[in-house]
Amino acid sequence: MSELMPSEQVARYLVDEAVWAPSVHNTQPWRFVSSGQQVSLYADAGRGLPIADPDGREMMISCGAALFNARLALRVLGYAPETWVLPDPGDPALVARVGWRQRVPVSDFEQRLASQVHRRRTHRGAFDPEPLPHGTLAALRDGAMSEGAALRIAADDGRRAVLAAAVQTAEQELRLDGVRVRELAEWTPAPGSARSDGVPATSYPARAERTDPYFPGRDFARGHGWGLPPLSSAGSYRAAGVAGVLTTAADRPADWVKAGQALQRILLTASACGAAVAIHSQPVELPRLRELVRNQLTDGAYPQLLLRIGMVIQVAASVRRDTDDVLFRADGDRG
Numbered sequence: 111m112s113e114l115m116p117s118e119q120v121a122r123y124l125v126d127e128a129v130w131a132p133s134v135h136n137t138q139p140w141r142f143v144s145s146g147q148q149v150s151l152y153a154d155a156g157r158g159l160p161i162a163d164p165d166g167r168e169m170m171i172s173c174g175a176a177l178f179n180a181r182l183a184l185r186v187l188g189y190a191p192e193t194w195v196l197p198d199p200g201d202p203a204l205v206a207r208v209g210w211r212q213r214v215p216v217s218d219f220e221q222r223l224a225s226q227v228h229r230r231r232t233h234r235g236a237f238d239p240e241p242l243p244h245g246t247l248a249a250l251r252d253g254a255m256s257e258g259a260a261l262r263i264a265a266d267d268g269r270r271a272v273l274a275a276a277v278q279t280a281e282q283e284l285r286l287d288g289v290r291v292r293e294l295a296e297w298t299p300a301p302g303s304a305r306s307d308g309v310p311a312t313s314y315p316a317r318a319e320r321t322d323p324y325f326p327g328r329d330f331a332r333g334h335g336w337g338l339p340p341l342s343s344a345g346s347y348r349a350a351g352v353a354g355v356l357t358t359a360a361d362r363p364a365d366w367v368k369a370g371q372a373l374q375r376i377l378l379t380a381s382a383c384g385a386a387v388a389i390h391s392q393p394v395e396l397p398r399l400r401e402l403v404r405n406q407l408t409d410g411a412y413p414q415l416l417l418r419i420g421m422v423i424q425v426a427a428s429v430r431r432d433t434d435d436v437l438f439r440a441d442g443d444r445g
């Protein structure tokens with residue numbers, strides 16, 4: 111497909127795909143610099159969340175997800191990506207460098223994942239009662255492992271209840287903390303906003319959908335009544351989905367980048383199987399609750415995100431900044 115594609119065009123395609131990664135509050139905390147047959151991915155601290163994410167853990171997870179898309183984009187073009195994560199100890203904002211030289215044909219599975227990059231949306235709320243297609247959970251677990259992380263499913267009711275309680279407690283605390291609410295408000299524009307970042311009102315339900323157990327979503331609307339009207343199926347039984355925790359063995363920036371790549375592999379794999387995923391980071395933003403989840407549910411591995419996976423007809427929309435706003439050339443020009 112790309113035998114003669116110039117490096118600049120490859121870099122642009124890679125970034126076009128990378129920016130459709132998920133990011134905490136859709137902050138899109140990244141910047142890309144192209145130089146020959148290489149793109150450097152930087153974390154953009156100006157788009158960080160000093161209150162919710164003081165260590166930049168969720169920022170690095172978000173950048174890790176973008177890195178996965180960048181690697182996948184190169185595979186679609188028939189390149190074997192070379193990846194260096196956190197290559198410069200003197201520059202912790204340099205999340206990764208990705209290069210392309212060697213050619214290896216793309217696989218059908220990689221094509222299937224890539225076809226979901228623009229289609230996938232974060233789900234918020236309940237799921238339809240249908241079970242996941244056979245083999246989905248195994249594929250998600252294997253995918254997490256191949257990126258150096260783990261997806262631990264809360265298989266029994268007791269574990270599901272603990273996870274739900276952690277989300278409920280966290281969400282309650284976050285809603286009562288004025289400083290945190292103000293920070294969230296900066297990333298939740300009003301309906302009709304022309305902003306190309308933040309969580310748009312077209313991406314979350316206006317009314318919480320109760321499930322048993324209950325995993326409350328973030329309060330993006332903050333009492334304004336914003337959000338999508340209920341789905342037509344809202345009257346029937348709605349399910350919480352399969353709940354699990356994405357974990358890493360250690361908890362350093364390199365582990366956060368692994369968690370982000372694993373997250374995006376999970377999201378795209380689920381989407382390719384016809385399933386959707388809800389992301390809950392409320393409990394892992396509060397150290398006491400994160401520790402509780404670690405002690406009770408993950409055998410000491412570090413919880414990075416809580417996920418719910420299920421079947422649903424997706425109606426959510428999202429927004430992104432233009433590639434031109436985030437891609438620069440090493441000589442300083444925009445890419």
Ligand SMILES: Cc1cc2nc3c(=O)[nH]c(=O)nc-3n(C[C@H](O)[C@H](O)[C@H](O)COP(=O)(O)O)c2cc1C
Pocket residue numbers: 130131132133134135136168169171172175230231232233234308309313327328389390391392415426427428
């Ligand atoms: C580290 C991280 C944490 C997130 N936490 C939440 C969360 O707590 N609640 C939620 O609804 N979405 C969460 N998200 C999803 C983002 O809000 C979502 O990716 C972003 O708004 C872009 O929308 P999209 O994924 O539909 O493209 C999180 C995403 C990441 C990467």
